Amino acid sequence: MGRNTIRVIVVLATVSVLGILVIQFFFLKNTVDLNERKFHESTTQALKNVAQSLVDYNTKTQGYKSNYDPYNSVDQISNNYYVVNVNDVINPLLLEHLLLVEFKRFNIELDFEYAIYDCETNQMMYGISHSEAKDSIVRSPAVSGEPNSQTMTDEEIFENHYALKPVKIAKPLLPTCDKYIYYFGVYFPHRSQYYSSHVKAWYMVNGFLLLVILFFGYTLYVIFRQRQLSEIQKNFINNLTHEFKTPLSAIRLSSKVLEDPKIIDHPKRLTEYARIIGEQTQRLTIQVEKVLQMASVEKKIIQLDRQEIQLNNFIEKTIDEFRSSQETEINFIRLETLPQETTVKADRLHFSNIIFNILDNAVKYCKETPEIHVRINKTRNSIHIQIADNGIGIPEEYKKKIFGRFFRIPTGDVHDVKGFGLGLDYVRKMTHFHNWKIGVKDNSPKGTIFTITIPK
Known part of the structure; x- marks a missing residue:
């Protein structure tokens, strides 16, 4: 394989791998952005439904109509923290129930923490964590599949299940929002799990691509190594041929001269050609010994005295x-x-x-x-x-x-x-x-x- 051919192969292969990496990066980025947008839209809609249900419940039980604005009720404070303006009294237990119902409806299966703003202390008071609230929704008739659950509303389910339970108020945790007075906050501490579950297939593809790149790099290494060994072998054979050819030619010519019967009549020429044969034989012996010497060293059978x-x-x-x-x-x-x-x-x-x-x-x-x-x-x-x-x-x-x-x-x-x-x-x-x-x-x-x- 020629030098130019190898260069063309390396350039094309490098461009191909870089192209695949760029495409893969944009696909992965678009997937993450899409999942983030989907999560935000699902969470926002679920929280709007929760706020609307709280307002409807207060209207039905208290007999007055709230100034709730359904279009501007949810604010995303940070990547994993939402504030929902209800502009009305919030029952913590009903909030817990509605959050679980709506999150389940929108397939938001993440741990979350919720808190309600307390005007007296000017703090967010922490409610029940997701793991504790999950037990409550599992025990409720709507989720357990009891016969009357098909005809009961969320408010009736709540009243049936939480009628005798006291409100739980714990230590403050989430940050407040000066924009509203009657609001609650929802925090998702492990939001990254949502993305990892949706891009798991892309991770597998990236892992496979990484293996392909490593295999490609190893293939290039083998190609260059084989080319280098081929060049070394070629040079060695050329040098070996040159080193052996010269003394062998001298020995052959000297032998032909010595075969002539008349050489006996020229003792000086006889001595000279005998000397040439001896020197060239010694030269060949030295070269052969070098090769054999290196073979012994390569096999590590040298015994140092x-x-x-x-x-x-x-x-x-x-x-x-x-x-x-x-x-x-x-x-x-x-x-x-x-x-x-x-x-x-x-x-x-x-x-x-x-x-x-x-x-x-x-x-x-x-x-x-x-x-x-x-x-x-x-x-x-x-x-x-x-x-x-x-x-x-x-x-x-x-x-x-x-x-x-x-x-x-x-x-x-x-x-x-x-x-x-x-x-x-x-x-x-x-x-x-x-x-x-x-x-x-x-x-x-x-x-x-x-x-x-x-x-x-």
């Missing part, structure tokens, strides 16, 4: 071995040791390979005469081995990636540096097995500094 090592002497000897392994004479490595010899516990072979790999990178990634400075210093809690070079340096965005397996800094189609991208991955893993740390930073004015930190 920790020994007491004199650090100054070991680093100096390792640098000398590195010099002798190079095709040309190398005299540009400067070593700065500790004033006094110190010992560390490490595996000699792997410790030596760590230094070798860092020095090898310093030589390979330098476009001019290399200058390498190896410095050992000691602090209170650790020992630091710094290897500074004057190479091409490492861009900031790649400093955390260079220790990844097979990773090489992109250079386009140019492959002028040999290697598989295994050296620094090996360095990272072996320092980890030793419980050490490896870091990299810029070396001003150019180059890099690799630092191995060994805790005491």
Whole structure:
């Protein structure tokens, strides 16, 4: 899959997901607004009916007509608090009964608290809570379904059920309203439950959409990861082919020359081609060992042979071995040791390979005469081995990636540096097995500094 194809897929998929989220948001918002408007209209109408029933009851029992205004009787003080102007005397028990009847008629199944304004104390006096009032309506004939409930009015039911009950007045709770004198207030403490019950299906849809988005994100991650692994595999195969092709070609050509019987008459040429075969065979062996070495590290079957090592002497000897392994004479490595010899516990072979790999990178990634400075210093809690070079340096965005397996800094189609991208991955893993740390930073004015930190 091409790079441009992946970009188009990502853009289209992102736009699609954002579009779904926007549509879902507006649907959910409209649903909440609709439910809020429906609740307000149902509650307002139920409270108007309650006020009208109170006025009708007073007119029938007291024999006078109230100045009640049915069109402007209900005010919404807050999101869950309503005030109802009756402009007449309010019987608390009748109010309780009528509230339960009307709320049930409009399917308002919420806990509520009601209170009546008391002129003498200038306070709202609290009545019975919804849970207590519910018992009353359940016991009333109209709700229990007694035979005569079909012919009795709400006022007759109230008188039959509450005739001998005293009025209950409790502590003040709800806020007052200076606009009216004869009024009552109704408060819904759990109004959010009404919305949650009506938008529950939308919550389920949103949850499903969230799962789809997570699955989509994971799919994109897998696509990019597979593409990255494909690029790594491609680069590794190209590097592997290049690294093996060159020595194999040299060995093949040298072998053909040696097959000529007349080569015996030219001992110098015989020695030269034998040397070429030996060097190229050694080069192939080193490359194969690197691959096998990394396979062993990946399987975590490395057994460290920790020994007491004199650090100054070991680093100096390792640098000398590195010099002798190079095709040309190398005299540009400067070593700065500790004033006094110190010992560390490490595996000699792997410790030596760590230094070798860092020095090898310093030589390979330098476009001019290399200058390498190896410095050992000691602090209170650790020992630091710094290897500074004057190479091409490492861009900031790649400093955390260079220790990844097979990773090489992109250079386009140019492959002028040999290697598989295994050296620094090996360095990272072996320092980890030793419980050490490896870091990299810029070396001003150019180059890099690799630092191995060994805790005491």
